[in-house]
Amino acid sequence: MSSAPAPSVADLPPLVRVDPADQVGVALRPLVPGETVSVAGIAVTVANPVATGHKIALTAIAAGDDVRRYGWPIGRATRLIAAGEHVHSHNVATKLVGEEPYRYQPTAVAPRPAGRVRGFDGYVRADGSVGTRNQIWVIPTVGCVGRTAQRVAMKAAATAGVEDVLAFAHPFGCSQLGDDLDGTARVLAALACHPNAGGVLLLGLGCEENQLSALLERLPPERRDRIRSVGAQMSADEHGDAARAIAELAEIAAADRRTPVGLDALRLGLKCGGSDGFSGLTANPLIGRAADAVTAAGGTAILTEIPEMFGAERLLMARATDEAVFDRLVVLVNDFKRYFLDHGEPISENPSPGNVEGGITTLEEKSLGAVQKGGRAAVTDVLGYGERVRRPGLVVLEAPGNDAVSTTALAAAGATLTLFSTGRGTPLGSPVPTMKLATNHDLATRKPGWIDFDAGSVLDDGLDATAEALMDRICAVASGEPAKNEINEEREIALWKRGVTL
CATH class of the missing domain: 2.30.130.110 (Archaeosine Trna-guanine Transglycosylase; Chain: A, domain 4)
Structure with missing residues (x-):
């Protein structure tokens, strides 16, 4: 920069x-x-x-x-x-209508060279994943103990040997049925497996649909030594039991040390919010360069916000590594369109008022700018909501455009650092370092407490030079330098509620 x-x-x-x-x-x-x-x-x-x-x-x-x-x-x-x-x-x-037929018409993908060899100091976990942080996470199974989770985390935050103790409250886990409940459980279980968590306390109530025992069964065996659980209704002193569980986890995590690793170990979340007319000129192409650098090195970049692909989806479909990946992407896009239509909403009910004020006219324009975050790497996989990364490369993840929901989905998928472009600005953070890239100098100047990187420099210094500066900053944050959302303690989760509430 x-x-x-x-x-x-x-x-x-x-x-x-x-x-x-x-x-x-x-x-x-x-x-x-x-x-x-x-x-x-x-x-x-x-x-x-x-x-x-x-x-x-x-x-x-x-x-x-x-x-x-x-x-x-x-x-x-x-x-x-x-x-x-x-x-x-x-x-x-807009010219957008409803579901569309798509044909597999692959185009030759010309990935950018990996560029300068880079790496970061991360925490290598038992499953081979690498964290950018070493924290204790407190995850409530249900909203009824959300505040309890926050209180026990705050009391334990001074625990020596770990970087932080964080609680991720949410209002769900009860009064849910079927796929809606399953989505909540899948995301919470995926977060419990996150490499940035050196230990996880699952805090249940006891009578909720999202039962603690069922959630524990979703966790892989190699993760369970880093998991503790407390059921509040079954405990005579849930605060004391939670404090002891966190102390046990902190003792284990305190032995973890940062180790030099390559960019192939990075899982990069790709996000935009509060976009403006510059998003597709500066910050999103710049994020695309970062995604290309990481995937070229053998790492993973995760692209989501499916409704903000409408009108540009063919650009991604043409880069699917094979017809099976293409077919899953087609189903994902058309199912999301059907989700809108079944609720009586047009699929083009976007851009937002802030987007329009910033110069974005239609969803097609917003989407064509948004997909640039994926660079030009091949699409190697398509994940459902709550699924975790299975292979490296550019991965497309099912989630809506909502900032809080999609950043949470990225973290659940395994993103260990998220790049978030914005032309309007937002303080919002996620469980992982969430670096905000301002699309323009004015925002970066006005809101330095929110912004990690001024992508407006693309118009001054060019894309190549600015991308080099961004990659240096990414590696520094991945190695432990705090992102602005961490400094501001803006680290929340939001779950995608799609079903009825009892």
């Missing part, structure tokens, strides 16, 4: 055009009616105010024609758009 001061508005070019096929340019500063601006040899006179991050037409676009950004359609023009006009939701509409 550049150490030089951020450039002033006057230093920036007025526009950027992502692809030669694009009929729109993205404003890098506010555009004023009457001024003439140019990009890629095309000059236009600004017809109406265009805010930073918003789009301007570089050529006339007829009513009904595709509007392209990133070289792909982001929607259709709802009326004639003259050159120089602001292009946004007032004159562009």
Whole structure:
């Protein structure tokens, strides 16, 4: 990341055009009616105010024609758009409908070279996974003991020899049925297997549907020496029993030491939230470079937020390593579309108000920017909600776009560090280090307490140089340097509730 001061508005070019096929340019500063601006040899006179991050037409676009950004359609023009006009939701509409037939049409994947050899100091676990932290996690089976879990963790937080004692409260685990209950149990069991947890206390109540005994049965044998459990209704003193269990786990975890490992040991979660018109220009391509570096080294990158792939899903499907992976990705995408339709909602009920204010017009535009977080690595696997990573490479994970739910799903899948791009800003964190990448200098300057890295430097220093700086920062955080969410104690979980509540 550049150490030089951020450039002033006057230093920036007025526009950027992502692809030669694009009929729109993205404003890098506010555009004023009457001024003439140019990009890629095309000059236009600004017809109406265009805010930073918003789009301007570089050529006339007829009513009904595709509007392209990133070289792909982001929607259709709802009326004639003259050159120089602001292009946004007032004159562009989505083309997305419902479920679609897809054909397996693989394209040759040209992965980027691994680049400079890097590594980090991590905690090697018995199952071969490597943690970036060595903490004790307290996981309640049910919301009724969520506050109890927080209290016992707070009292034990000063335990010597471990980095922290954290509790992850949630409101579920009771009054759930079937697949809905199974989803809760799968995620909690997956979190209990996380390599960042040197030990886990499962805290149950006793009468809940998400029974403690059943949750313990979901855990692999190699993990059970790092697990303790307390049932509050069966205990005469749940606080005392929990404290003793945490002390036992801390004694075991205190013997763990950081060991130098390569990038092949890193599991990188990929996330965006509060996106703006710069997300697909700076932070998301930058995260894509990090994903490529990790996967090229033999590591894992996990991409989720399935509804924010609609309109760009074919780019990922074409990179499936084989037809079986392609088929699972097709089912995942269409099932998620059906989930929307069965609830009477259009699949294009996105972008959010903040996205629109930041310059994103349609879900297709948001998705085409979002999938850039996956770089250009081959898609090696597709995971259901609550499933854990099975193989390295670029993995697609079932979860919604909701920030808290999807970051939790990434952690449950095994991400040991998550990269989170944002153009609007958010303090939200997850159980693992959650590095926030600002898409623009303004956000990085205004919210330094939230932001770990200023991806706006891509426009100043270029993608290659900024990616090198980001990789250095990732390795430092993976080796123990705290991310801003950890400094701010922003570490929460949220579960995906899909069924009825009794």
